[in-house]
Amino acid sequence: xxxxxxxxxxxxxxxxAAASRLFREKGFDRVGIADIAAEAGLTHGAFYTHFASKExxxxxxxxxxxxxxxxxxxxxxxxxxxxxxYLSPLHVAAPREGCGFAALGGEGVRQGDDVRxxxxxxxxxxxDSFADVLGQEKPHGIAARALAIQSISALIGGLQLARMVTxxxxxxxxLTAVKDLIGALRSAPSTL
Amino acid sequence: xxxxxxxxxxxxxxxxAAASRLFREKGFDRVGIADIAAEAGLTHGAFYTHFASKExxxxxxxxxxxxxxxxxxxxxxxxxxxxxxYLSPLHVAAPREGCGFAALGGEGVRQGDDVRxxxxxxxxxxxDSFADVLGQEKPHGIAARALAIQSISALIGGLQLARMVTxxxxxxxxLTAVKDLIGALRSAPSTL
DNA sequence: TGTACATCAGTGAACGCGCGTTCACTGATGTAC
DNA sequence: TGTACATCAGTGAACGCGCGTTCACTGATGTAC
Numbered sequence: 382x383x384x385x386x387x388x389x390x391x392x393x394x395x396x397x398a399a400a401s402r403l404f405r406e407k408g409f410d411r412v413g414i415a416d417i418a419a420e421a422g423l424t425h426g427a428f429y430t431h432f433a434s435k436e437x438x439x440x441x442x443x444x445x446x447x448x449x450x451x452x453x454x455x456x457x458x459x460x461x462x463x464x465x466x467y468l469s470p471l472h473v474a475a476p477r478e479g480c481g482f483a484a485l486g487g488e489g490v491r492q493g494d495d496v497r498x499x500x501x502x503x504x505x506x507x508x509d510s511f512a513d514v515l516g517q518e519k520p521h522g523i524a525a526r527a528l529a530i531q532s533i534s535a536l537i538g539g540l541q542l543a544r545m546v547t548x549x550x551x552x553x554x555x556l557t558a559v560k561d562l563i564g565a566l567r568s569a570p571s572t573l
Numbered sequence: 574x575x576x577x578x579x580x581x582x583x584x585x586x587x588x589x590a591a592a593s594r595l596f597r598e599k600g601f602d603r604v605g606i607a608d609i610a611a612e613a614g615l616t617h618g619a620f621y622t623h624f625a626s627k628e629x630x631x632x633x634x635x636x637x638x639x640x641x642x643x644x645x646x647x648x649x650x651x652x653x654x655x656x657x658x659y660l661s662p663l664h665v666a667a668p669r670e671g672c673g674f675a676a677l678g679g680e681g682v683r684q685g686d687d688v689r690x691x692x693x694x695x696x697x698x699x700x701d702s703f704a705d706v707l708g709q710e711k712p713h714g715i716a717a718r719a720l721a722i723q724s725i726s727a728l729i730g731g732l733q734l735a736r737m738v739t740x741x742x743x744x745x746x747x748l749t750a751v752k753d754l755i756g757a758l759r760s761a762p763s764t765l
Numbered sequence: 766t767g768t769a770c771a772t773c774a775g776t777g778a779a780c781g782c783g784c785g786t787t788c789a790c791t792g793a794t795g796t797a798c
Numbered sequence: 799t800g801t802a803c804a805t806c807a808g809t810g811a812a813c814g815c816g817c818g819t820t821c822a823c824t825g826a827t828g829t830a831c
Contacts, residue, residue, distance in 0.1 A: 382775045383826045389774060408680050410602040413817055425818085427775045435818065482733075487679035488600050490736045497739075504737040530734070530750040531727065538730030541674075542722070544682045545696040547689075558722040562758070569757070574808045575793045581807060605784055617785085619808045627785065 393431040395421035400442045401449075405484040406477040409439060409492060440495045446481030447503025451510040460518055464563060467536055468556045473543045482507065482533075483540040507533060515567070532563050585623040587613035592634045593641075597676040598669040601631060601684060632687045638673030639695025643702040652710055656755060659728055660748045665735045674699065674725075675732040699725060707759070724755050 384392070399420035403412040414435060415425040432438040457463035466472065467480065476484040482503070489500040511529030539559035543552045576584070591612035595604040606627060607617040624630040649655035658664065659672065668676040674695070681692040703721030731751035735744045 382824065383773050383828090384775075385827065386774095392774080406683075408602070408683055410600070411683065414819085415817080423774095424776055426777065426820090429819070430774055482737075484679060486733045486737060487676060490733075491598075491600055491603065500737045501739045504734060505743070526746070527750040527753065530731075530747050531754040534730035534734055534747070534751050534754070535723065535727045536730065537733060538726035538728065539722075541678045541682075541729060542696060542726055545674075545678060545692045547693040551697070554718070555722050555726070558719040559726050561719065562723040562726070565761070566754070569761075574791065575795090575806050576808075577794065578807095584807080606786085607784080615807095616809055618787090618810065621786070622807055 389430075392421065392423060392427065396423070396428060396431055396438070397441055397445060400438055401445050401481075402477050404439070404442055405446065405479065405481055408485065408488055409496075410488070436493050436495060439492060440499045443481070443485070443489065443496055443499035443503060446485070447499070447506055450480055450482065450503070451506050454507070454510045454514050457514075460514055460567075463514075464536075464560060468539065468543075468560050470549075470552065470556070473540065473552060473556070476544070480537070480540060483537045483544075486537065519567070528566060531566060535559050535562050581622075584613065584615060584619065588615070588620060588623055588630070589633055589637060592630055593637050593673075594669050596631070596634055597638065597671065597673055600677070600680055601688075602680070628685050628687060631684060632691045635673070635677070635681065635688055635691035635695060638677070639691070639698055642672055642674065642695070643698050646699070646702045646706050649706075652706055652759075655706075656728075656752060660731065660735075660752050662741075662744065662748070665732065665744060665748070668736070672729070672732060675729045675736075678729065711759070720758060723758060727751050727754050 396417060400412070400417045403417055403420060406412075413425075414428050417438075418425045418428050428438075432441070453466075454460075454463055457466070472479045486500065490497060492500075508526065508529050511533055512525045515528050515532070516525035536559065539555055543555040546552055546555065588609060592604070592609045595609060595612060598604075605617075606620050609630075610617045610620050620630075624633070645658075646652075646655055649658070664671045678692065682689060684692075700718065700721050703725055704717045707720050707724070708717035728751065731747055735747040738744055738747065
């Protein structure tokens with residue numbers, strides 16, 4: 382059943398989008414080609430007309446997820462709005478649509494070389510994005526990169542920690558503590 | 574081939590230790606019962622005389638890994654020594670012996686309910702340990718818990734970020750930035 | 766514009782492999798006498 | 799203390815299942831005339 386080129390291109394995008402969501406939700410290893418194809422409204426056989434292998438799909442999915450993360454910081458109304466969203470209970474509960482580094486970073490570094498490389502590129506990209514945004518809102522000069530790295534570390538670690546605990550009280554305590562940390566970081570003298 | 578009770582108990586410990594190492598190195602899903610048994614010097618069949626299932630093993634392994642993390646903070650010479658070790662290139666390169674939260678936290682929250690619960694207990698435990706140590710070295714009062722959460726978040730996120738990048742320069746930049754962050758946190762007025 | 770045909774996206778059965786788990790069997794342990 | 803036997807930790811073959819990948823086939827697309 383051949384379909385038009387436009388439809389085929391849409392299918393490819395649908396597969397990539399489905400993979401990007403499912404991977405964040407369940408991890409690379411717990412998502413099968415059939416799951417991804419089904420979420421995209423196709424059967425597993427069709428997958429291989431769009432991607433050479435699961436590994437190839439993973440590489441593209443990681444790139445897409447990383448880009449999404451960079452766009453989220455760069456296009457946020459302001460950094461506070463971004464922080465509030467990142468450190469929200471909603472984000473804790475919905476990894477499927479959320480930060481890919483927090484959801485997949487741990488296992489990402491154990492994947493094949495190409496996926497590892499995609500994570501490396503993504504990490505460099507998100508650090509640059511943070512540094513740009515932070516350097517712009519208030520000129521921190523050289524410290525902008527350090528500030529970016531510190532913020533990203535706290536955000537990723539904080540989100541993961543918030544996902545580990547079970548009570549809402551613990552979760553909110555963590556989200557607040559990390560929010561406070563980054564707030565203090567930004568307003569502190571650059572000697573910090 | 575029955576063995577003495579002492580030997581059997583040692584085998585159980587060896588299985589647990591092997592699992593705890595292999596899980597951190599490769600993740601829960603990429604380590605098979607046969608791998609674990611082999612690393613412990615046994616065959617896969619023997620596994621089931623010690624553990625009811627892989628899931629049961631995971632629960633115990635997570636508990637063991639979390640305990641190891643708490644012990645590491647509590648028994649470090651001092652907090653600076655702990656930080657230096659946690660944020661060392663060695664730790665970046667050797668997840669097998671390192672922090673289980675950084676290595677497995679991301680996928681841990683997607684495991685079965687019992688494993689999730691083990692992670693929740695482990696998270697609470699490590700927060701308590703950090704708060705105790707930090708509250709002791711300098712009385713931060715109520716802020717000790719927030720300080721603990723902030724430190725843990727930055728450490729876990731920073732370690733993961735350092736594992737994602739490929740160049741030593743990037744890695745060292747990240748380790749230094751996170752070290753600086755926590756240093757500043759500890760010396761800052763509690764209003765931070 | 767209309768028609769014939771080659772192309773190729775999609776389908777679903779099938780293959781091979783790895784993994785968690787089970788089980789009949791082995792033989793050393795440790796207990797009962 | 800020595801002996802006979804029940805116990806049970808460990809072995810390795812086997813089972814069932816899921817998953818990545820392949821492939822013969824289908825039928826709509828889009829091109830050549």
